[in-house]
Amino acid sequence: MKIISNKKKKIKNFTIKILIIFLTLIHTDFFINSYLIILKKYEARLESNYGYCEKQGYGFLKKFENKYKLTNNSKIIFNNQKYPNPGIFLNQFNSPKKFDYIIYINSKKIPSDKKILEQEYNCYIVKND
Numbered sequence: 001m002k003i004i005s006n007k008k009k010k011i012k013n014f015t016i017k018i019l020i021i022f023l024t025l026i027h028t029d030f031f032i033n034s035y036l037i038i039l040k041k042y043e044a045r046l047e048s049n050y051g052y053c054e055k056q057g058y059g060f061l062k063k064f065e066n067k068y069k070l071t072n073n074s075k076i077i078f079n080n081q082k083y084p085n086p087g088i089f090l091n092q093f094n095s096p097k098k099f100d101y102i103i104y105i106n107s108k109k110i111p112s113d114k115k116i117l118e119q120e121y122n123c124y125i126v127k128n129d
């Protein structure tokens with residue numbers, strides 16, 4: 001009798017542990033997040049999290065990074081104080097002293113007195129004279 005009781009207790013404990021693990025995985029959206037990681041490409045996931053011209057402008061910066069060689073060659077003017085400076089996407093940790101381009105991310109106003117090279121939505125790349 002005691003052996004059967006111990007086996008039932010072990011099975012009950014094991015079932016409770018499995019149930020707790022399963023509920024934790026559901027609560028943390030493990031299955032949905034795993035599905036999205038498998039389904040979406042890396043660049044698409046970054047753009048959905050960091051935005052194209054909203055948030056930090058990841059998509060806009062990456063689109064024109066190679067065309068204009070923006071790494072350490074641009075000043076980023078960023079109008080959204082909720083997020084950190086998007087220069088990190090260009091491996092630019094400090095604003096350079098000399099730069100060829102000014103990048104406006106999520107800009108409220110249109111840069112008028114400068115030569116606009118690229119414009120999408122409210123993001124601009126402007127030639128610095």
